[in-house]
Amino acid sequence: MDIAAVNALPYEDFVDILGNVVEKCPIVAAAVWSRRPFVSLTALEARINDFIDALPESGKEGILRCHPDLAGRDLQSGTLTRESCEEQARAGMDALNSAEASRVAWLNEEYKKRFGFPFVICARMNDKADILRQLSERNQNERAVERARGIEEVKKICHLRLQGLVLTDAPNKL
Known part of the structure; x- marks a missing residue:
């Protein structure tokens, strides 16, 4: 699917499809859904990384x-x-x-x-x-x-999983 299709996903579908890009942490996908629309796969990945980076150390350990x-x-x-x-x-x-x-x-x-x-x-x-x-x-x-x-390492895994789900084509025109 391309980034436009990702942006069009309802919340439940977004979490269902992207909920394991960070292993068994659908909360990450749930948290970034509200940051749509994403201009590109890179932007989506950046929002996920921002969410992870903003977690307290206990959240990262979680x-x-x-x-x-x-x-x-x-x-x-x-x-x-x-x-x-x-x-x-x-x-x-x-x-x-x-x-x-x-x-x-x-x-x-x-x-x-x-x-x-x-x-x-x-x-x-x-x-x-x-x-x-x-x-x-x-x-x-x-x-x-x-x-x-x-x-x-989690971010590397996420990057590869996202590439398997979202086409890395031209940025979405917002």
């Missing part, structure tokens, strides 16, 4: 907590969102050998104990080796640094 563990229980049980399932599969997280799976599970738990939210990375921009390396390395960060890094 967004991070909505993300599933990589190669975790939700992937194994088939309860990931369609988007997360595709993203993790593309990165090879659904095809870990037993040693890799054990290592990821342990690192995920250590990460959550340290930071209070799951490790978030844009799986579509990384492969299995990059993800495993970053999960290990980022466990060493300070909480504020890691919260900011996680939010930047």
Whole structure:
């Protein structure tokens, strides 16, 4: 759909279609709906990022907590969102050998104990080796640094999900 079609969506449809561009956070789509009309996909994405940036630190951590563990229980049980399932599969997280799976599970738990939210990375921009390396390395960060890094990864995920939903054509003439 193009940006004109996005702008024409009623509230419920807008939230239904764009409600998972930020994982399990339809409140983000709900909040930016009132900012229509958007002149372009870039403008829509900027409004989403503005909303996220304006959140208090606890709100940003809430967004991070909505993300599933990589190669975790939700992937194994088939309860990931369609988007997360595709993203993790593309990165090879659904095809870990037993040693890799054990290592990821342990690192995920250590990460959550340290930071209070799951490790978030844009799986579509990384492969299995990059993800495993970053999960290990980022466990060493300070909480504020890691919260900011996680939010930047959320924005990358959002960017790619939006590109999959909205055509990146000429700006809408308002």
